[in-house]
Amino acid sequence: MGGVAQSFGPFSVRRLMDGVFEAPVADLRHLGGSGPLAAFTAGVAGSTLPMDVNCFLLRSAEGLTLVDAGCGSAWGARYGHARAAMKEAGIDPGDIDRVLITHLHGDHALGLIESESAYFPRAEIVIPARDFAFFTDEAQRAAVPAARRGGFDVAARVRRAYGDRIRLVGEGAVTEGIVLLPLPGHTPGQAGYRLGSGENALVIIGDALHLAEAQAADPDLGFIYDVDPVIAGDTRRRLLGEAAEQGWALAGGHLPGILRARATEGRFVLTAV
Template identity: 40%
Template sequence: MNAPSLSIGDFEVHILKDGIYRAPIGDVIHARGEEARRSALDAWGRPEFAVDVNCFALDGPHGLWLIDTGAGTAWGPAYGKAPAALRDAGFSAGEVSIVLLTHIHGDHALGLFEGDKARYPNARLLVPQGDLAYYGDRAILDATPPEKRSSFRTVAKLREVYGERVEAFEPGPVLYGLSAIDLPGHTPGHSGFLIRGDPETLLVWGDVVHLDTLQLADPAVGFNYDQDPGLAMRSRRHALESAAGENWLIAGSHITGIHRVERRGEGFAFSEESNA
């Protein structure tokens, strides 16, 4: 089955579903403390959540680009579906000329590898400078508990496998038709990508939101895998306010489909309109 797609400017954007991420609802945190957290969990009313793990293929005038790559085979059989989705969309791994990462968590970056080889052998990798600097710093690595070093290992493997093809980007224009938006907090360099067209513009916002029903209504809801929860909350509100105010379409690594954001009361919601 072909991947859902949407035309934005000079790009055909294909959503590639890599798998489903499942986690206990106990991973939820709240910026206003435990009472607000319990209220959010009561509103959710379920013991766990399951969300999409998405990547995005951009077919444009300068070649085939990917935003994120999924978990590959590193996280088990529930993941690793993105390459097949790419083939279903009519492309091969060898055609990918650029891979952009929103951040270097495993469900976004480990799909770059096929064992110890590059899954996308002809691709340049564009990685947020903030993530490369932080997770590439030996002193920070040495001060980090072993169980929290996976992103450091990912950066090391990126450099080992892709070598000089690993490049850093800063917020602002990155490639033709595409700009990076600084949305830190989930990781130091966590970024979204703005794809401008006429009349539509699409923001691919990475991990700004995991549970739309909770976090749009209350952006203070976060997760314990946000490295800086307060900063992640501010980035989430900034992305939601920008998307609502500018009438952008949005897509997310853990959001099903493509949506618009509207203000609703003290929070936000997806509008009834859905494009994919």
């Protein structure tokens, strides 16, 4: 399941939809407490909010790059469709030169693995150093509630599968034409990757936003999936402000396409590019 390719800087970018996650409404939280949360959920029909699960295929003179890898076969037949989309486009796993991971949650990184082996036989795996450090720290694992420990298992499996093909990176240029932007909160080391510059830039933001319209209008709305909800809210507000000011387009792990932010009447609005 793949979208139409769009150009940003030297890259042709194609969204690959890996599946649809039904996020329970009960998993929502609001930094303002129960009142603002109830005001939002009163307008929600049903008990879940469907969210696309995306990864992105980049073509350039540097070869083929993936940003995030989807779920692969780890979450069952409802997911893993990004692999099928690549196959339909004539792309084999061995054709991928590098995979840039925004953060080490299963729906972004488990597609790197098949049967505990590397799914991409020659790709370099680029991971934000701060996220990798957090999710490979046993003291941090013990401090995190059991229901939020999945990233630690993901990190261990990726490390076993890829070994010295993992490259840990910080803020700044990570490869030709791609810059890492720290977007902490959802995970401590979550990153976005900016392609191009100015109004021809695209930032692939991981899970800095889950719900495009709702969180653009109210960045204090979030999910229990955020490791640090306060920092996640601050990151959403900062990212939306900078994107509106700079003219950046945004794409993410759960956004319904490539969107552009603008500020209006004291709030942010996201519209399709």
